[in-house]
Amino acid sequence: MDEHAHGCTCFIIPSKMLRQLADEATSASERHSLLDQVELSAHLRGQRSVAPLVMGLVAATGEKRRTVYDAQHKTALPGKLVRGEDSKPSSDKAVNQAYDGAGATYDFYREVLKRNSVDGKGLRLDSTVHYQTNFNNAFWNGQQMVYGDGDGKLFLGFTGAIDVIAHELTHGVTQYAVPGGLVYADQSGALNESISDVFGSIVKQWTLKQNVEQADWLIGAGIMAPAVGKALRSMADPGNKELTWSGDDQPKNMAGYVQGGDVHTNSGIPNHAFYAAAIALKGNAWDKAGPIWYKALSLLTSNSTFADMAKATSDSAALLYGVNSAEQHAIQAAWKVVGVA
Numbered sequence: 001m002d003e004h005a006h007g008c009t010c011f012i013i014p015s016k017m018l019r020q021l022a023d024e025a026t027s028a029s030e031r032h033s034l035l036d037q038v039e040l041s042a043h044l045r046g047q048r049s050v051a052p053l054v055m056g057l058v059a060a061t062g063e064k065r066r067t068v069y070d071a072q073h074k075t076a077l078p079g080k081l082v083r084g085e086d087s088k089p090s091s092d093k094a095v096n097q098a099y100d101g102a103g104a105t106y107d108f109y110r111e112v113l114k115r116n117s118v119d120g121k122g123l124r125l126d127s128t129v130h131y132q133t134n135f136n137n138a139f140w141n142g143q144q145m146v147y148g149d150g151d152g153k154l155f156l157g158f159t160g161a162i163d164v165i166a167h168e169l170t171h172g173v174t175q176y177a178v179p180g181g182l183v184y185a186d187q188s189g190a191l192n193e194s195i196s197d198v199f200g201s202i203v204k205q206w207t208l209k210q211n212v213e214q215a216d217w218l219i220g221a222g223i224m225a226p227a228v229g230k231a232l233r234s235m236a237d238p239g240n241k242e243l244t245w246s247g248d249d250q251p252k253n254m255a256g257y258v259q260g261g262d263v264h265t266n267s268g269i270p271n272h273a274f275y276a277a278a279i280a281l282k283g284n285a286w287d288k289a290g291p292i293w294y295k296a297l298s299l300l301t302s303n304s305t306f307a308d309m310a311k312a313t314s315d316s317a318a319l320l321y322g323v324n325s326a327e328q329h330a331i332q333a334a335w336k337v338v339g340v341a
């Protein structure tokens, strides 16, 4: 049994959202195209047990090394190599955005959290752009990042959103940093999603040099057409459709917990706990709240619940700042805000 058996094929756009958009589609061809993409996603998720097993074969290099491939609108991965580390920028904007986004995420983990890439050992960061045709999604498949172009009508593309790139790469981090990985279902799955949102948002804030008051705390701002919405999720106010989109069903506390809910739904609860902690700790999210959340990953197990994460973050705050420190109390209070522990 591979120790990273709980990697995931994790999509930024939940199938639920694509199905709702299919229901609201103005033409049969648009509806069929969206439902085809839901089917393709399900098929790719079904392959997830394969990807992590071959992971050890991907060369670790011990330094920042990125490669970008072009799928040329087909589905074979990784596709044609179009840019490597230190090679000249491409004339293709998506190639450069995927390259730069992977670089910013690498730099954040290296400089702020002292982690060398996704696996902690310098794993090469591979990205493929122009996956399929009009593909309304981006995903981490256990080994690499994959980006569709979006159909240009509902989704405008995914490589321009640094939080989306960091979200997906963080699924890779979770796969390695949590002993055994976090099972992508139920509360451990919602935690897995939330951890990706947390570091997706922090990397965006770090890139923009925004403190916790300046940050928008949105996930996926800019990837969709204004008619669809403004963002996928809000960490500041989960479920606030005015800030996000019409199908946002995220609860912000345990009172709204959805039994058997999608991992992208219940993730609103730990997302809001992180937001509350970061606001209480003030300054930049990457100064204290981020490192506390990151250190907690190593204290989790494959089936950890929200309560386990509350304890892990409290313990990691104690390890970093001392037992009964103001930081530890802020973390405990943040979980109380969302009704956990």
Ligand SMILES: [Zn+2]
Residues within 6 Å of the ligand: 073, 130, 131, 149
């Ligand atoms: Zn394309």
Ligand SMILES: [Zn+2]
Residues within 6 Å of the ligand: 010, 011, 012, 167, 168, 171, 193, 196
């Ligand atoms: Zn995700």
